[in-house]
Amino acid sequence: MTTVSRSVGPLLEIQGLKTHFFTQDGTVRAVDGVSFQIGHAKTLGVVGESGCGKSITSLSVMRLIERPGKIVEGSIKLNGEDLLEKSDEEMRDIRGDQVSMIFQEPMTSLNPVFTCGEQISEAVQQHTAASRREGMDRAVEMLSLVGIPDAKRRAREYPHQLSGGMRQRVMIAMALSTDPDLLIADEPTTALDVTIQAQILELMRDLREKNRMAIMLITHDLGVVAEMADEVVVMYAGKVVERGDVRTIFGNPHHPYTQGLLHSIPRLDERVDRLEVIKGTVPSPYNLPAGCLFKRRCPFRMPICDVAPPMRQIGEEHTSRCWLTPAGEPPEVGADPTPEEAEAAGEQLTVEPR
Amino acid sequence: MADRTYDDVTQVPVDDTEDIDRTEVRSYWQLARRRFVRHRLAVIGAITLAVLIVAAAVVPLVVENATGVSISKSFAPAEIVDDEGNLVLALLGYSRTGINMFTQLMAATATSLMIGFAAVLIIVFIGVVIGAVAGYAGGWVDNVLMRVVDIALSMPGLFIIIAFVAFWGASIWTIILAIGITGWTTAARLVRAEFLSLREADYVQAARALGASPRRIILRHMLPPALAPIIVAASLGVADSVVLEAALSFLGFGIGAEQASLGTLLNVAFEYLNREPYLVLFPSIVLILIVLAANFLGDGMRDALDPRQRVEQQ
Amino acid sequence: MLTYIIRRIILAIPILLGVAIISFLLVYLAPGDPLAQFRVPNVRPEVLDRLAEIYGFNKPLPEQFIGWITNYVQVWNPDAWGLSITYRRPVLELIAERTPATLLLMGSSLALTIIIAIPLGMLAAVRQYSWADKIVTTFATIGYAMPSFVLGTFLLYIGAIWFRIFPFGGMTSSLRTESDPLDIAWHLALPVASLAIQSIAGWSRYIRASMLEVLHQDYIRTAKAKGLSANRVNFRHALRNALIPVVTLFGLSLPALIAGAVITETIFSWPGLGSFGVNAIGQRDYPVIMAFVLLGGIAVVIGNLVADIMYGVVDPRIKY
Numbered sequence: 001m002t003t004v005s006r007s008v009g010p011l012l013e014i015q016g017l018k019t020h021f022f023t024q025d026g027t028v029r030a031v032d033g034v035s036f037q038i039g040h041a042k043t044l045g046v047v048g049e050s051g052c053g054k055s056i057t058s059l060s061v062m063r064l065i066e067r068p069g070k071i072v073e074g075s076i077k078l079n080g081e082d083l084l085e086k087s088d089e090e091m092r093d094i095r096g097d098q099v100s101m102i103f104q105e106p107m108t109s110l111n112p113v114f115t116c117g118e119q120i121s122e123a124v125q126q127h128t129a130a131s132r133r134e135g136m137d138r139a140v141e142m143l144s145l146v147g148i149p150d151a152k153r154r155a156r157e158y159p160h161q162l163s164g165g166m167r168q169r170v171m172i173a174m175a176l177s178t179d180p181d182l183l184i185a186d187e188p189t190t191a192l193d194v195t196i197q198a199q200i201l202e203l204m205r206d207l208r209e210k211n212r213m214a215i216m217l218i219t220h221d222l223g224v225v226a227e228m229a230d231e232v233v234v235m236y237a238g239k240v241v242e243r244g245d246v247r248t249i250f251g252n253p254h255h256p257y258t259q260g261l262l263h264s265i266p267r268l269d270e271r272v273d274r275l276e277v278i279k280g281t282v283p284s285p286y287n288l289p290a291g292c293l294f295k296r297r298c299p300f301r302m303p304i305c306d307v308a309p310p311m312r313q314i315g316e317e318h319t320s321r322c323w324l325t326p327a328g329e330p331p332e333v334g335a336d337p338t339p340e341e342a343e344a345a346g347e348q349l350t351v352e353p354r
Numbered sequence: 355m356a357d358r359t360y361d362d363v364t365q366v367p368v369d370d371t372e373d374i375d376r377t378e379v380r381s382y383w384q385l386a387r388r389r390f391v392r393h394r395l396a397v398i399g400a401i402t403l404a405v406l407i408v409a410a411a412v413v414p415l416v417v418e419n420a421t422g423v424s425i426s427k428s429f430a431p432a433e434i435v436d437d438e439g440n441l442v443l444a445l446l447g448y449s450r451t452g453i454n455m456f457t458q459l460m461a462a463t464a465t466s467l468m469i470g471f472a473a474v475l476i477i478v479f480i481g482v483v484i485g486a487v488a489g490y491a492g493g494w495v496d497n498v499l500m501r502v503v504d505i506a507l508s509m510p511g512l513f514i515i516i517a518f519v520a521f522w523g524a525s526i527w528t529i530i531l532a533i534g535i536t537g538w539t540t541a542a543r544l545v546r547a548e549f550l551s552l553r554e555a556d557y558v559q560a561a562r563a564l565g566a567s568p569r570r571i572i573l574r575h576m577l578p579p580a581l582a583p584i585i586v587a588a589s590l591g592v593a594d595s596v597v598l599e600a601a602l603s604f605l606g607f608g609i610g611a612e613q614a615s616l617g618t619l620l621n622v623a624f625e626y627l628n629r630e631p632y633l634v635l636f637p638s639i640v641l642i643l644i645v646l647a648a649n650f651l652g653d654g655m656r657d658a659l660d661p662r663q664r665v666e667q668q
Numbered sequence: 669m670l671t672y673i674i675r676r677i678i679l680a681i682p683i684l685l686g687v688a689i690i691s692f693l694l695v696y697l698a699p700g701d702p703l704a705q706f707r708v709p710n711v712r713p714e715v716l717d718r719l720a721e722i723y724g725f726n727k728p729l730p731e732q733f734i735g736w737i738t739n740y741v742q743v744w745n746p747d748a749w750g751l752s753i754t755y756r757r758p759v760l761e762l763i764a765e766r767t768p769a770t771l772l773l774m775g776s777s778l779a780l781t782i783i784i785a786i787p788l789g790m791l792a793a794v795r796q797y798s799w800a801d802k803i804v805t806t807f808a809t810i811g812y813a814m815p816s817f818v819l820g821t822f823l824l825y826i827g828a829i830w831f832r833i834f835p836f837g838g839m840t841s842s843l844r845t846e847s848d849p850l851d852i853a854w855h856l857a858l859p860v861a862s863l864a865i866q867s868i869a870g871w872s873r874y875i876r877a878s879m880l881e882v883l884h885q886d887y888i889r890t891a892k893a894k895g896l897s898a899n900r901v902n903f904r905h906a907l908r909n910a911l912i913p914v915v916t917l918f919g920l921s922l923p924a925l926i927a928g929a930v931i932t933e934t935i936f937s938w939p940g941l942g943s944f945g946v947n948a949i950g951q952r953d954y955p956v957i958m959a960f961v962l963l964g965g966i967a968v969v970i971g972n973l974v975a976d977i978m979y980g981v982v983d984p985r986i987k988y
Contacts, residue, residue, distance in 0.1 A: 024392075064892055067797070096895030103893075108886040112985055113908050123894045158984045174894070505686035508972075510923075510964030512930055513945060514694065517957060520949045521698035597815045601931055604817045605946060624821055624935070631825055638818045645813040 009080065010037035011181055011214050012061070017074035019053075019060045028285040030056040030069070032238035035311075038182065038231075043208065043215040045229030045246065047222065047261070049282055053238040054218045058184045061216075062101055063091050078182070097127040100175035104187040106167035110159035116143070117155030120174045127178045142173035146203055165196035169203070176207060183208075184216045189224065201228060222265060226250060234258050237283060237293040240311065244318035254320040254328070256298045292322070302330050389658040396654020399647035406644065410464035417443050417457045427452035446636060455636070462614040463640055469530055469615070470596035470644075476534025477591050478584060481541025486580070488542070489549025490572055496546070503539050511536045515598065516607050524609055529602060533595050541591065544583040552576045582659035586652050593648035600641055616641050669980070676976050680969050687965030688740075692733050695958045740962065750955035754948070759959045763941065767926070770940035773933070774925045776856060777863035782918070785868045786911075789875025793883060793910075794902055804872060811869025820862040820935040827858045859936040863929055867921070874917060879910040912983050919975020923967035 019031040031053045038044045046054045060071050063083060076083045078098065083091065095101075103109045111119060120142055121135030130138065136155065143151035146169040159167055168188060175183055185204070189197035201224065208215055217228055225232055225246065232249040234242040234257065242255040253259045260278035280297035283289060289296055291306040298305065304323050311319045314326045323331055390396055418440065430448040435441055446455040488499040518532040552558055553576075561571050596616070602608040603617025604624070616637045623633035742748040749759040792804035811819075882888065883906055891905045930942035937943075941960075948956035980986045 062893055064889065092895045092897060094895070095893055101893040103886060103890065105886055109890045111887040111891065111905055111909070113912075113983070122896070126895055160985050171890070174890075501682060501686070504683050504972075505690065508683060508687050508965045508968040509690065510961065510968075513949075513961060513964060516930075516946060517694060517698075517949050517961070520952075593813070600815060601817060605931065605934060607949075620817065620821070624817075627821065627825055628829060631829065634818075634821055634825070638822070641818060642810075642814055645815065646810070649809065649813050 011040045011042075011079060012038040012216070013075075013077040014057070014061070015075045015077075017057065017060055017076060018072045019056050019065055019069060020072050021069045023068055026286045029238050029288075030285070031060060034074075034235070034238070034240050036233045036240060036243055038214050038216055040181070041208070041212045041214055042230045043217055043228055045225035045232045046216060046218045046235060047220065047225055047232060048235035049220060051237075051282055051285075052235040054235050055186055057235075058101065058186050058216060058218055061184065062095055062099060064095075093127070096123050096175075096180075097178045098180055099182045099184065100178065100180040101184040101186065102168070102171045102175050102188050104190055106164050106171055106191060109171055110167055112159055115156050115158055116162070116170045120155075120170070120177050123174050124177050138177055139173070142177045143170065145176075145207075146170075146173045147199070148173075165192055165199065168192060168196075168200055172200070172203065172207070176211065176213075179211060180213065182214045182216065184218070186218045187220070188217075190219070190221070197224075204228065222250075222261060234261070237285075237288065239293065239321065241294065241321045242319070243311070244315070248315065248318050252315075252318075254314045254318070254324070254326065255294075255322050256300050256324075257294050258320075260297075300324060300330070304331065386658045390654050393650075393654035393657060395650040396658075399650030399654065402643055402647040403651060406463060406640070406647070407467060410460050410467055413443060413457055413460035414464060417441060417454070422453070424448075424452035427454075449633075450630070458614055459619070459636055459640060462616050462619050462637065463644075465526075465609070465613060465615040466596050466599055466617070466641075467592075467644070469526060469533070469599045470592045472530045473533040473537065473595040473599075474588050474591045476530065477538045477541055477595070478588050480535070480538040481587070482545050482577075482584060484538070485542040485545025486549055486572055486577070489546040490553060490568065490576065492550070492553065496550075499542075500546075503542055506536070507539050509536070512598070512601065515602060516605065519602060519607050524607060526609060526613070529599055529608060533598050537591065537594065537598075541584065541587040544587050545580055548580040548583055549576055552579060582656070585659065586656045589648050589652035589655060593645045593652075596644055596648075597641070672980055672986075673977055676973055680973055684966065684969055687969070688737060688962060689733070691958055691961035691965060692736060694961060695954050696729065696732070698954075736958075740959075749959045752948075752953055752956050754951050754953045754956070759955050762944070762956070763959065763963070766939060766941045766944050769938065770933075770942065771925060772852070773856065773859055773863070773938060773940055774929070776860045777867060778918075778921055778925065780860065780864040781867040781871055784864075785871035786875055786907075786914075788868070789872040790879055790902070790907060790910075792872065792876045793879035794906075796880065801876075804876070808869040808873045808876075811865050812873060814866070816862065816866060816929065816931045817935060819865060820859070820932050823858050823862050824935060827861075855938075859932050859938050862932050862936075871914070871917065875910065875914055878913050879906060882906045882910040885909075912979065915978045915982050916975040919971050919973075919978055922971035922974055923964065926963060926967040 014037070015035050017031055017034045018029070021028040021030055034053070034057055036044070046057065048054050056065070056069070059065055061076055061083065063071070063086075065071055071084060074084070078094070083094070086094070110116070114122075117136050117139040120139035121130075121132065124130050124135040124138045125132065140151045140155050143155055148154050148166060148169055154162070154166075159170070162170065172188075183204075188204070189200050192200065204215065205228065207213065215228070217224070219225060229246045231245045232243070233240055234249070234255065236257050242249065242253065242258045249258065250262065253262055257278070260276075263276045264278065266272065266275055278297055283293065283296065291308050292298070293308075295301050295305040302323065309321050309323045311321050312323075314320045325331055427448045428450055430444070430452070432447040433442060433444050436444075442454060442457070444454045444456055446459065449455055449458075484499055484503070488496045514536055515532040519528055522528045549572075558571060558575055561575050566575075599608060599615060600617035600620060603615050604621045606621060608617050608621075609615055610618075619637040620634065620641075623630075623637065626633055739748050739750070747758050747760075749763075751757065752759050752762055755762060788804050788808075792801040795801050888901060888906055891901045896905075926941065929940075930946050932938070933940045933943040934946065945956070945960040947953075948960065
């Protein structure tokens with residue numbers, strides 16, 4: 001249920017989150033010091049390649065991390081309350097009620113032995129005092145809300161009787177049936193056709209308007225981000241490398257990785273013989289470089305990159321994890337505080353533009 | 355890190371070799387062997403089986419009169435060398451009729467294992483042929499063959515084996531044959547499943563498009579990947595066959611008591627359950643060891659040969 | 669639904685036919701003379717001829733087969749399945765007499781298995797890698813690997829000889845003529861334990877594996893994301909899916925209800941169909957043997973049919 005008192009400050013605030021996986025081959029630091037915020041009714045796009053830790057971040061927020069993974073450090077504050085300190089029971093109340101999540105694979109995310117209506121109704125019954133009949137009514141209501149025709153009949157059907165696009169709508173209906181404050185959408189359209197994708201995105205835009213709902217939209221598709229997001233967080237190898245509002249990130253990307261991502265999008269109005277790529281590959285989690293994680297692939301690599309850069313202020317509300325100045329120049333030797341001082345000072349660092 | 359040279363203008367390091375990802379590339383078999391070795395139980399199983407096979411083969415050869423009766427030694431205690439200096443390895447003492455229990459056990463194990471392995475050979479052969487043909491050909495051939503498999507599965511296995519052996523005589527060969535022709539169904543199904551999925555594999559389509567004969571395609575392209583389930587089926591099949599033979603002999607339908615097998619030993623032991631209960635102990639232990647070892651081995655191989663691995667916890 | 673069942677039944681008929689043919693051939697091609705026990709000295713050849721005629725041994729093969737099949741189908745006729753050579757009584761009667769004992773034994777074992785194996789398998793899967801899981805898996809592996817006659821002998825020794833708690837065998841104590849349920853239960857304990865331990869071991873492994881596979885599915889993650897309690901996720905969402913393949917396992921266990929457990933019945937001298945059949949082989953009682961093989965085959969086919977039907981009922985994805 002929507003919380004009545006909207007606390008001042010961000011809806012979701014993640015600080016220094018570290019989620020590690022302890023495997024036989026070594027420890028995988030899937031999320032290694034991630035911080036960002038989502039404001040009420042705002043949409044945050046979380047962008048990055050496969051394996052950069054964006055899904056794990058979202059699962060950490062829901063506290064759905066299981067062995068061999070573990071949230072080892074950090075805080076996740078929802079309306080000011082740290083979710084990592086909540087008991088299992090309290091967390092269960094929050095999951096599906098204040099924070100809902102939809103997943104990438106609509107084909108397998110619904111239980112095949114229960115009808116769509118039953119599954120939606122179950123969510124409603126779990127978090128409200130609704131009876132079974134009331135739950136089913138709400139289910140039908142939600143199904144028509146998400147644009148499923150003949151909702152009453154569909155509610156009695158099984159997931160395998162619906163197409164992929166429709167199943168994703170059912171998932172959205174289920175997630176929204178409890179009127180959550182925050183919807184986490186993990187690659188919701190990746191597995192769908194482009195046309196269906198457009199429909200789903202439009203649906204989400206619609207619903208967030210109506211319900212004043214914040215969305216954490218995880219995707220590797222920059223086009224989707226451009227359409228939907230207010231703010232953007234770019235992740236690479238378990239860390240946030242750039243953060244800012246959507247116009248700034250797309251118009252004036254600072255971090256070389258972000259630049260690389262944007263440059264690799266082919267443009268309709270330009271004719272090119274070869275597509276641009278970011279050279280190299282994402283480092284294996286068992287073989288991370290020392291210092292800046294992107295250094296092996298970065299065209300601007302400098303000696304100082306052997307020391308891990310902190311998040312540095314680039315503009316108002318725009319930060320980037322890179323030693324380059326806001327103007328994109330290599331830093332003058334000696335002009336900046338030493339990296340150790342920078343780390344000690346915390347994530348944000350103000351650098352005078354040269 | 356301090357000794358790197360950088361290009362003066364671009365500040366990019368000149369020597370890039372440190373960036374090469376040094377994780378080794380290993381072949382499929384090397385990876386499989388690595389995975390297998392991680393399974394402690396599978397390794398123990400393999401070792402146990404090897405020890406048993408060697409002991410069963412060597413002991414009866416080394417000791418004279420391994421299974422013979424010798425009344426003078428009735429209930430004699432355990433000894434390694436007898437009074438005349440012969441190597442007897444009577445580690446378990448002597449039975450009421452003066453039989454060296456340890457060497458008899460080893461000889462029995464040898465017989466049981468031999469029957470088991472031979473039966474598995476038949477099982478694998480029939481299973482692979484039927485499974486490969488059914489899986490590769492598909493269509494009505496597959497349908498017909500699967501009906502045959504269904505019919506074979508519908509027959510009460512143990513019963514048929516007993517009947518077979520009872521009617522045609524209880525020699526080692528009839529037993530091997532009986533177990534073989536009733537036990538191939540699982541192997542056939544496994545092979546067929548593998549072949550059916552391989553059939554649609556791109557590289558098989560390519561081979562077909564290039565005009566390779568079905569025989570070549572089956573033998574050279576499809577059989578090697580299908581080996582994995584065959585190997586697993588074989589190792590589990592050994593356990594099953596040994597147990598079947600033992601059951602047969604236990605019920606009195608197996609080979610005669612002169613040619614000891616684990617089953618015949620247990621048959622006799624059961625008769626004397628009241629008077630000499632310990633007789634059941636050692637043949638049972640050996641039998642259980644064989645089954646457990648073969649099962650662990652099979653499980654370990656199955657996990658090792660399957661490229662889709664889940665992440666194991668530390 | 670009905671079409672599904674009918675289609676399955678039609679598919680089963682050729683298999684039944686195949687089973688019948690093989691059963692017949694198995695016995696027909698057996699070496700040895702079926703009338704051997706009648707060839708006492710001084711027996712008149714006409715008697716032998718007459719016997720051959722009664723048992724139909726002198727007709728050509730296909731005719732014998734057809735006659736045999738037509739006879740067998742008439743189950744309401746007590747003579748339909750021929751006369752036992754050993755007991756000189758209709759085979760049908762003999763089988764009917766022995767069936768209750770077998771059903772009792774196998775039925776109890778099946779019931780125990782279901783009651784115990786499902787919670788065990790579930791527990792092991794839900795608490796994977798824990799002590800509970802390790803204990804269950806170890807027990808299951810050993811129980812599954814142990815040959816039935818070893819387990820049976822072991823239990824017999826412990827229960828009947830060492831501790832002298834249980835009887836040595838048979839279904840009733842010899843001095844009683846009426847069946848006293850307590851007495852039968854007392855006799856039933858060891859053989860059922862022997863059977864049940866084995867099948868519990870097998871089933872719990874299967875259930876554990878099925879449950880584990882289900883627990884890794886996406887829809888379980890969705891259920892957790894909805895904020896459902898662990899119990900609800902495990903029982904309502906996971907178990908319901910995990911039990912689908914188990915239903916087929918149940919159907920496939922039905923044939924054993926009839927065929928019985930030959931080895932266990934022999935060890936514990938339980939007067940069931942299994943030991944009856946094996947004895948018949950030993951005595952070359954061909955009519956009984958044929959009936960048995962055919963019966964076994966029919967039971968399997970019916971069991972498969974039941975398994976298929978139950979699967980169709982339980983899994984909404986099956987289209988019929």
